[in-house]
Amino acid sequence: MAEEKAGRFHGYIAMGNILCGLVSRDSSGAISELAGVVARNTAGLDRGEVERLVLERERLFPTVVAPGLAVPHARMEGLSGPLVAVGTSERGVDFKTGGGPVNVVILVLTPKESPSLHLQILSALAKDFTSPDLLKRLRDAKTQQEVADAFGEGSSQRIPDYLLARDIMRKDDLVVLSESDTLRDAIEIFATKGICDIPIVDEDKDIRGVLSMEDVLRLSLPEHLLWMDDLSPILGFQPFAELLRNERETKLADVMREDYVSVDAGVPAIQVAKIFIVKSARLILVTENGKFAGTVRIREFIRKFFWE
Secondary structure: OHHHHHHEHHHHEEEEEEEEOOOOOEHHHHHHHHHHHHHHOOOOOOHHHHHHHHHHHHHHOOOEEEOOEEOOEEEEOOOOOOEEEEEEEEEEEEOOOOOOOEEEEEEEEEEOOOOOHHHHHHHHHHHHOOOHHHHHHHHHOOOHHHHHHHHHHHOOOEOOOOOEHHHHOEOOOOOOEOOOOEHHHHHHHHHHOOOOEEEEEOOOOOEEEEEEHHHHHHHHOOHHHHOOOOOHHHOOOHHHHHHHHOOOOOEHHHHOEOOOOEEEOOOEHHHHHHHHHHOOOOEEEEEEOOEEEEEEEHHHHHHHHHOO
């Protein structure tokens, strides 16, 4: 049993921490219900502190990780291991993400001293819930035993011993462009999406290059201008005007850089951290079977490991 509990998510679900039929229809209320259950069944755990930490993160980063599934979580001091509470709602809970109602809410608390553990648990859950069968069984469950049985029988994924690049990469809602897109397309993304680097990928998911905001500045200020101590002749940003005149005709194939940082999806996530430092990279492209699969941006990496 000890080996099973260490390796499978359902091993962490205590029967008393299961709520069938959440009363609340909003995320804050559902989290409060689950915090109350797990605090009541765990000596020394403060319900108010659980709610505060979980809601603080939920307001910034709503944790709907799959259709119909939310996994609000927090890292807490003093825990010896993960604590889990599960709530189901046939009617659904509104997590205000625009993605439809959530029917299963899983509250996960992990020790603060284990910064990657909640990500390992999320990785296993995301794989389990790729099939709608488990979600449907949980949504329709009427008893705690039915919930426990659904996890025991439908949970096939082990919690990984350590994270891989594929576990932390962004693979949905990716911002990419193609070689035939224009400089105007890239500038618009830089100005409106809050990102600094854009992967250039073809229709076969082969990586062709990357374009950064600094690249746009270099196009505007060629190297010979950078050697000038006195830039008074171009105080009106005349080189910028030249670039803007041609932005709609300039193809990214002509201005992108073909040097980029990439890793295979099977590389340990700690190796990704090393690459950020050694390569002074902001963006790492992740490949699977030689094809573009996702991205890891340093801002998201820091958020996942030091904040969420």
